[in-house]
Amino acid sequence: MKPVKRIIEKTAKGVLFTSSMVTSVTVLLVVIFLFREGIGLFNQTSVEKHLVIAVNSANRVSALSSTEVKSIFNQDITNWKEVGGDDIEIAPKTIDDMASLFTEEELGEGFKNLAILIEKYVEENPGVIASIPESYLKKEFKGKLIPLKKISVREFLTGTEWIPTAHPAAVFGAWPLILGTLWVSLGAILLALPIGLITAIYMAEVAGQRLRNILKPVIELLSGIPSVVYGFFGLVVLVPLIQKLFKLDVGETALAGSIVLAIMALPTIITIAEDAIRTTPRALKEASLALGASHFQTLLKVTIPYAKSGIIAAIILGIGRAVGETMAVLMVTGNASVVPHTFLEPVRTIPATIAAELGEAPFGGTHFKALFALGIILFIMTFIFNTLVSTVKTRKP
């Protein structure tokens, strides 16, 4: 070979190799960036920046968690003994509460006296807890500043409230969102599975050429329709229908999400299950028929059992698709971040939460990081589904 030719061959191979690494590098980068932002959440407290929590210097409580702070300001916790202090009534005061305690004269021009007044007030009231902007904190403040516990992974995963805008401490409990995601996806799979599998079986084994020629492009089209169009259709058709049918106040429910997702998961389930069913060797089917089994019996007893692992893969991928879907769900589920109890209530999924809130979350702040942490949960979920699929698929029948 001429040297020039060889150099060209070598270069080409190098370029091709580099291209082939792009997907791997991307996955790696996705992991890095998700974790870089998301893990940061557990290094923080959820109290807004520049805000400190102050109590009377005699108060024995040494630290509070974000949830406790939120509960105190919500007056769900009303006595210090509930958080390990003395038996004293808690008096929560935001900066606005503080300011309204004093007259304009007392506060002075541009609130110049506020810092002194706050210190005095905190020192005079043993039960007080105040959230104070750092700028209104007097130098050598005599009261006690309560350090906040960092957000813990457990608190994040199992917390039952997601209130990113709560004041003074936001609450990031992902549990309702995780449950919402699983509920909606599970509902979707329950609806899509029978329909999808039956259609797959019908296409692979029963339908004549003509019907198959209709079904194939139908399924391709179904998978090609953008999710936002499904969401739109769900919003203008399904949601009002559900509202009327079940006489609800709002039609945006988990059920609406499940139905839309079911339609969206159908193509995935049908295509993969059909491929799996087609792998059943003709010889086995013929053996069954030759023994006098009907076509239907053969289907139930030979074809489907043989294709079992492929069918399971189809189910898992269907769930995976549903779990990660964003826009359609965002548009039809009503997005209430509460732990769901029935399918006729609004729910909120992880992807929908990210999509709805990231635009408003200040860059690099706690809320921002919490949304990336949600991204990590989602990523791990889909990673598990993918791994499951490949292990199921490599298992021999």
Next chain:
Amino acid sequence: MPDYKVEVKNLDLFYGDFQALKKINFTAEPNTVTAFIGPSGCGKSTLLRMFNRMNDLIDGVHFTGEVYIDGNDIFAKNIDVDNLRKTVGMVFQKPNPFPKSIFENVAYGLRVNGVSDKHFIEKKVIDSIKKAALWDEVKDKLKKSAMELSGGQQQRLCIARALAVEPALILMDEPASALDPISTGKIEDLIFELKNQYSIIIVTHNMQQAGRVSDYTAFFYMGELVEWNKTKTIFTSPDDIRTQNYITGRFG
């Protein structure tokens, strides 16, 4: 006892435009073994698969002519195909046990034909495995997967599976061609045993095998049934030069 005679009248069969069988006229007498021989691609399997209507499953097959089994036109409108296939057992070229236990493989035919009496099934399964000369080798592992058996054992299991539904006619499509010589010998012995109770049609391209096991032999060539006669006659004094050439190994 019905006499399960097989008769083929003026059969022409096409795969699409391709004619695979040409004007076949043929009769197989009850309780005999008939061998189909001929070079590969000459239509032996195609004809065999007519007898249990296996060709129904293949797109684009069409034919003219008639096939009678036990005096009945098996392509008549009122024929129950499942039942036909139950009465006509089939053993395929490659062993094709189901990925189930040995026991379930043999019980399968009974179950799909509506038998649910446990004791009867058990008795029948054991019986069939014994008839297929497999009992000694598998009696301790009936619950094991059939896929763990050797190729020869698998093929005898497939024969046991066919026997369990009590067919009157058994079709065998080169049942030993995928097996080693020892397994082949066992299968041939088995066919010899079975021929007292069943009519058997066996496709083979192994002349010795045809000579050893069959009473009648039919020679096919490029879709035609060239001739059929007592096996002895075919092997010693065939009418057609093509038969002679094939038997003496000049082609195929």
Next chain:
Amino acid sequence: MTRKQLKQIIAFNFFRLVSLMVVCILFIILGFIMLKGIKVINWEFLTAMPKDGMTGGGIFPAIVGTLCLIAGSMIFAFPIGVMSAIYMNEYLKESFLKKFIRTMTNNLAGIPSIVFGLFGMALFVNTLKFGDSIIAGSLTLGLMVLPVIIRTTEEALKSVDDSLRIGSYALGATRLQTISKVVIPVAMPNILTGLILSIGRVSGETAPILFTVAAYFLPKLPSGIFDQVMALPYHLYVLTTSGTNMEQARPMAYGTAFVLIMIVLILNLLANLIRRIAGKKTKMN
């Protein structure tokens, strides 16, 4: 008729019914949106800027934006995807590396689109300081559809008969020559089908562009790759869920959904056409 047959007839008819239901679902969705949308479609709708708080005018900037994103993402994702598939199929034997790349590609394909949105925002918008821009959105979308391109290209390459490669080598052609002169031309139609599929995907995705490029309302055309743009799917989302007068914006939403559906229909038709032509060609040989 035996019980067995009766059961079969009932079962198969039920199966058919269910399958036809799937067909009906598609036609209901398509029919509904087309019927409502077609009334809105006219020249102005397609070529004018939105006005009156997006309750009037057209969707021209969103169409242009989506075209920019298609072009931007395909310019880099298509060559990389095809080259990656060539390397996997033509150079790599079954090996750890090949398995690794395949697993990673599958994992990439499994990542939810909203996670791509997060990733694109963190990497392209913030770290690389592209800001909300066509380039940030295109890169995000491109990485997202990379697995689709790789997979379809690989399938296309696999379906090229090995005898062609061997024949080419036998004439003294190098590997690169064989690939570029023999393999790729034969596989081209199927590779193009992959391209069309990924264009469809890119034009319809919303979640990845939410935080990387999409503008809520921007009644002018972009002047460079660092500009923000409107995009059709995001526009539909905005029209239906936010904005001050959603009721008056409804017709606009139907029109936008109609355009999105038409894009999908046309691309599918195109893909099938290419497939059919390619199928005929190989049959002739």
